[in-house]
Amino acid sequence: MVAVFVIAAVAVLAALVALHWYGWRRLVRDTTAAGSVPRRIGTAVFIAGPALLVAAPGSGRAGAPFRVQQVVSWPGYLWMAFFIYVSLALIVGEGARPLLRRFLERRDARRADDTGAVTVPAAAEAEPVPVPAAEPYPAPAPAAPVPSPSRRLFVSRVVGGAAVAAAVATVGAGAYNVLSGPAVKRVTVPLARLPRRAHGFRIAVVSDIHLGPVLGRGHTQRIVDTINATGPDLVAVVGDLVDGTVADLGPAAEPLAQLKARHGSFFVTGNHEYISDAAEEWVDHVRELGLHPLENARVPIGDFDLAGVNDVSGESQDQGPDYDKALGDRDTSRASVLLAHQPVMxxxxxxxxxxxxxxxxxxxxxxxxxxxxxxxxxxxxxGLERYGDTQLYVTRGAGAWGPPVRVGAPSDITVVTLASRQA
Structure with a gap:
């Protein structure tokens, strides 16, 4: 097992080095002069960037002070996102390079034809032209040619500049999506066993908040304000609340105490609570904040049962899901809603x-x-899908893990409205 891990780690490191060399070659070496200041700056960036990329997740695992984690995580994770998209853009640009070179060659050829097409009369028909006497003054020296980048350099700069611009725009838009807070989605889910009087019950579902060195108290406050504005009957926090300990992130989680719902707020663990080795302390802490942890447990909520199970990652710490404990002895004539972090459950x-x-x-x-x-x-x-007689709804989550960036997967809080088929 250790050997497999070492081989995988070496393979990942080798790929990381190779991709950064490729990026440095295309963005720095191919676009700057040897020994120039721009090349030195570009090289320094391509040394510092991957170093911070490794330090961002590594600082937490190494037990570095939380302030140090914050300092290295922002640039490290943003570099990760930027490098992903600039690499993709450069790969696409490889196909554009020969096309752009061919275009420039044809353009230069047309210009040469246009400037060289001069008609000279035949020697037999030409009239003698008097030759003026030589000027007594020396002819002026020809003007020095204006230096211009070679065609290859020009292509490299155009493709490299376009790749950087595309990556910066993509990461910027993706970061804005996370830092501006999640949008609200609304989904109606009909339940066969839900009685008419429970028709219209609304559950605000939020998952993957991921409080950590990057996303902190302000992020939590935006989420809480958004949830409260929907006026839900119940709030379900479905795991991956944090990436760290209560000692470091307790203040960031405090706004959760402001959640308002007629039937209360409930919490189940996600895999990241166990990765941080802090699941038990977070269960205790969210209880202090007014949330109700469902550790393989069930509670009646009016005319349906709400159950919650621990995440499957808890099995490594003897805290895995126990479906029999949460659901085994319930009244099967009542509708049931289960909070479980991972869709595979x-x-x-x-x-x-x-x-x-x-x-x-x-x-x-x-x-x-x-x-x-x-x-x-x-x-x-x-989204919503059906598996036999059970329906599964998966939210995209309200935060982000690693880079505070989302591309093609906007963050959300979903208000799930339960509908009775008898209504």
Whole structure:
């Protein structure tokens, strides 16, 4: 197992080095003069960037002070996002390079033809032209040619500049999507066993807030304000609240105490609570903030049952999901809603006759083309789908992990309205 990890780590490091060398070559070496100040600056950036990229996640694992984590995480994670998209843009630019060179060659050839097309009369028909006497003064020296970049240099600068501009615009728009706060989505889900009097019950579903060195108290406050503005009957916080400890992130989570819902706010763990080795302390802390943790537990909410299970990552710490404890002895004539962080838990929900599972975890892929990988790893990437008699709704989440950037997967808080088929 250790050998596999080492091989994977070496492969990732080798790929990282190779991609950064490629990026340096195209953006720095091919566009600047050897020994020039721009080349020195560009080289320094391509040394500092990957160093910060490694330090951003590594500082937390190494136990660095939280302030140090904050200092390195912002530039490190933004460089990660920028480098992903500038690399993609440069790869696309490889196809544009020969086309642009061919265009320039043809343009220069046309210009040469136009300037060289001079008609000279035949020698037999030409009239003698008197030759003026030589000037007594020396002819002026020819003007020095204006230096211009070579065709190859020009192409490299155009393609490189376009790649940088595209990456900066993409990352900027993606960061604005995260830092401006999630949008509100509204989904209606009919439940066969929901009685008429519970028709219209609204659950505000929020997942993947990811408080950490990058997203802090202001991020939480925006989310809380957005949820409260919807006036929900119940709030469901479906895991991955934090990336760190209560000691570091307790103040960032405090706005959760302001959540308002007629039937209260509920919480289940996600995989990142266990990655941080802080699941138990966060369960205790959110309880102090007024949320109700559902650790493999169930509570009646009016005319339906609300259940919650621990994330599957908790199995490594003997705190995994226990469906029998949460759902085993319930009244099956009542509708049931299950809070479970990961969509892959839907198969157990189907076995236990759950009507609706509410999940997060996927981020909708967060940054294209990450959605392709996330879609392969999860039964549902985002939205509402049916599995037998059980429906699964997956929110894209309200925050971001790693880079505070979302591309093609906007953050959201979803208000799920339960509908009775008897209404």
């Amino acid at each position: 839907i198969h157990d929900a189907v076995k236990h006759g759950v009507d609706l599972q509410l999940s997060g975890h996927t981020h909708g892929g967060q940054m294209w083309p990450g959605n392709i990988i996330a879609d392969l790893a999860n039964p549902t990437l985002a």
